[in-house]
Amino acid sequence: MKDTVIQLLEAAIAALQAEGVLPQDQAFKLNVDSTRDKAHGDFATNIALVTAKAAGKPPRQLADLLIEKLPESSAVAKVEIAGPGFINFFMSDASSFDIVNTVRSAADGFGLNNSGAGESVQIEFVSANPTGPLHVGHGRGAAIGDCLARLLEANGYKVTREFYYNDAGAQIDNLALSVQARIKGISPDDDLWPKDGYRGDYIQDAANAYLEKATVTADDREVTAKGDADDLAAIKDFAVAYLRREQDLDLKAFGVKFDVYFLESSLYNEGKVEKTVEALNANGFTYEKDNALWLKTTEFGDDKDRVMRKSDGGYTYFLPDVAYHLDKWQRGFSTVINEQGADHHSTVTRVRAGLQALKAGIPEGWPDYVLHQMVLVTRSGQEVKLSKRAGSYVTLRDLIDEVGRDATRFFLAARRVDSQLTFDIDLARSQTNENPVYYIQYAHARICSVLRKLQELGVDINAADFGSDLSGLALDEEREIANQLARYPELIANAARQREPHHLTHYLRELAGLFHTYYNAHKVLIDDTAVRDSRVALYLAVKQVLVNGLDLIGVSAPEEM
RNA sequence: GCGCCCGUAGCUCAGCUGGAUAGAGCAAUGGCCUUCUAAGCCAUGGGUCGCAGGUUCGAGUCCUGCCGGGCGCGCCA
Numbered sequence: 001m002k003d004t005v006i007q008l009l010e011a012a013i014a015a016l017q018a019e020g021v022l023p024q025d026q027a028f029k030l031n032v033d034s035t036r037d038k039a040h041g042d043f044a045t046n047i048a049l050v051t052a053k054a055a056g057k058p059p060r061q062l063a064d065l066l067i068e069k070l071p072e073s074s075a076v077a078k079v080e081i082a083g084p085g086f087i088n089f090f091m092s093d094a095s096s097f098d099i100v101n102t103v104r105s106a107a108d109g110f111g112l113n114n115s116g117a118g119e120s121v122q123i124e125f126v127s128a129n130p131t132g133p134l135h136v137g138h139g140r141g142a143a144i145g146d147c148l149a150r151l152l153e154a155n156g157y158k159v160t161r162e163f164y165y166n167d168a169g170a171q172i173d174n175l176a177l178s179v180q181a182r183i184k185g186i187s188p189d190d191d192l193w194p195k196d197g198y199r200g201d202y203i204q205d206a207a208n209a210y211l212e213k214a215t216v217t218a219d220d221r222e223v224t225a226k227g228d229a230d231d232l233a234a235i236k237d238f239a240v241a242y243l244r245r246e247q248d249l250d251l252k253a254f255g256v257k258f259d260v261y262f263l264e265s266s267l268y269n270e271g272k273v274e275k276t277v278e279a280l281n282a283n284g285f286t287y288e289k290d291n292a293l294w295l296k297t298t299e300f301g302d303d304k305d306r307v308m309r310k311s312d313g314g315y316t317y318f319l320p321d322v323a324y325h326l327d328k329w330q331r332g333f334s335t336v337i338n339e340q341g342a343d344h345h346s347t348v349t350r351v352r353a354g355l356q357a358l359k360a361g362i363p364e365g366w367p368d369y370v371l372h373q374m375v376l377v378t379r380s381g382q383e384v385k386l387s388k389r390a391g392s393y394v395t396l397r398d399l400i401d402e403v404g405r406d407a408t409r410f411f412l413a414a415r416r417v418d419s420q421l422t423f424d425i426d427l428a429r430s431q432t433n434e435n436p437v438y439y440i441q442y443a444h445a446r447i448c449s450v451l452r453k454l455q456e457l458g459v460d461i462n463a464a465d466f467g468s469d470l471s472g473l474a475l476d477e478e479r480e481i482a483n484q485l486a487r488y489p490e491l492i493a494n495a496a497r498q499r500e501p502h503h504l505t506h507y508l509r510e511l512a513g514l515f516h517t518y519y520n521a522h523k524v525l526i527d528d529t530a531v532r533d534s535r536v537a538l539y540l541a542v543k544q545v546l547v548n549g550l551d552l553i554g555v556s557a558p559e560e561m
Numbered sequence: 562g563c564g565c566c567c568g569u570a571g572c573u574c575a576g577c578u579g580g581a582u583a584g585a586g587c588a589a590u591g592g593c594c595u596u597c598u599a600a601g602c603c604a605u606g607g608g609u610c611g612c613a614g615g616u617u618c619g620a621g622u623c624c625u626g627c628c629g630g631g632c633g634c635g636c637c638a
Binding site: 029031033034035036037040044046049052053059082083084085086129166169170171290291292293294303304306307308309310311312314315316317318321341342343344345346347348349371373374414415416418419420422424427430431434435436438439441442443445446449450452453454490491494495498500502503506509510513516517519520521523524525526560561 | 583584619630635
């Protein structure tokens with residue numbers, strides 16, 4: 001519908017350019033907005049204000065000329081000039097309500113577009129090291145990353161979801177020592193407990209499983225425990241698998257799946273770390289100092305150079321990171337999005353600097369980053385800091401167990417990524433209108449309830465032409481709902497392009513609100529079957545968009561509540 | 562000290578590439594269930610958009626400075 005307005009305006013602009021009123025050698029950025037105030041019609045454009053200077057005419061006069069040149073269209077009922085020179089478009093009812101048929105015929109496909117044209121995009125998220133269960137911060141990353149992936153798919157991209165983790169290195173040694181200590185019956189408060197060991201109860205669980213010679217299966221590996229308390233390598237191998245499985249269970253409970261699990265160790269095993277060092281050396285961006293090898297990241301905007309090989313010969317995490325991203329590039333992903341906690345934001349400059357230093361033809365500013373801010377969990381107004389299982393933080397599983405998957409996903413995706421998020425457990429658990437998840441789901445359930453009643457009346461809503469006649473729609477509430485439905489495709493495009501999944505949750509809250517208002521004000525199961533069927537058609541369209549939108553967040557649409 | 566992010570109603574937050582009198586929910590107050598699910602709806606009040614400048618036809622939105630909060634500033638990840 002908005003496209004119609006844009007086309008009309010483009011024609012009018014072209015006409016004025018042909019007459020020399022507007023300069024011909026200049027492209028004008030056409031801005032058409034949905035109006036906030038109904039008094040301003042359905043759509044408004046500021047084009048007359050923007051082009052007034054170039055035309056050398058007052059905005060309102062220019063608006064007049066533009067309106068004269070607008071082609072006739074049955075979609076537009078009225079056009080007005082308002083304020084300093086806005087042009088307001090009032091759409092005809094037939095045109096406004098046509099969206100209902102559009103939604104119903106597109107069904108699950110409504111809102112999708114193919115702007116991605118099948119381009120491969122990789123999104124890396126969560127990427128937690130296998131040293132403990134996932135915490136709320138990972139949960140926020142999972143909710144955002146997966147929602148973003150779904151949004152990109154909705155825009156026609158081919159998305160690879162990737163999880164990278166460190167399965168070697170100091171943290172993993174630390175994990176192995178912690179599990180070994182537990183195997184030997186040493187507790188965190190004993191003198192023999194390893195320095196900086198992991199103290200959570202899950203370490204004891206892993207130790208028990210090891211002693212029982214358990215077999216654990218994770219998405220990317222399967223390991224059977226040896227049971228030998230002195231074989232540290234075997235313990236390490238088992239502990240990693242054990243915690244990978246724990247994280248898999250967390251992710252499964254959350255409804256998130258990955259296509260690729262990428263191991264840091266593979267970069268070493270396949271010589272990719274070495275090759276990266278060689279390339280950086282060859283390009284002259286490295287130097288030795290204090291027995292360490294440094295990369296001149298300052299030449300690419302960093303505030304200090306970074307150590308890539310430590311004086312003990314080992315590499316810092318930074319170098320494998322560069323090798324990993326080179327690998328992503330070589331796999332052909334021209335668009336890569338890294339979703340991470342903002343506490344790691346300093347890696348952004350560093351990794352990009354390393355990639356530039358490789359001179360591998362990687363564009364500056366590649367890859368993209370989506371950094372989410374911290375999550376604070378509250379209960380009864382008090383900050384919750386501890387988990388029994390993990391000891392020092394709130395786990396994702398705790399949250400899912402307590403408030404449910406739907407509410408957890410919704411809440412963690414509902415805020416702008418760059419503002420801190422307060423997760424209010426009481427709110428997420430509450431079953432009232434203060435909880436947006438239930439509010440939206442309830443709208444869907446209400447619609448389903450009405451449809452069941454219709455079926456009892458013997459009405460076949462699946463009949464080919466059921467509700468195709470929309471002449472029964474005429475109410476303001478119906479118009480508002482139709483306009484909201486019409487906004488959905490643009491929302492899907494914007495949310496993906498801007499990498500801002502939270503728009504979806506707000507949109508759905510608004511749509512549900514409009515529906516509840518309508519539902520309470522006007523009955524749908526009335527004797528006038530013509531009007532009734534038109535209204536049911538609108539219900540079906542709302543239901544469809546709720547389903548489509550909730551699916552993009554990974555939240556269910558229950559038929560009964 | 563330096564870098565990144567945030568500061569909008571009592572609370573939690575929206576505000577789309579600058580656009581018309583700044584929005585929603587909760588909380589507060591007062592209403593609505595023999596009627597399709599009250600997990601809902603309606604009405605009312607509530608704001609110097611942290612502060613001060615600047616850019617322009619127009620600034621919550623862009624620029625600069627300051628104040629306040631978070632995160633980072635490792636040969637950890």
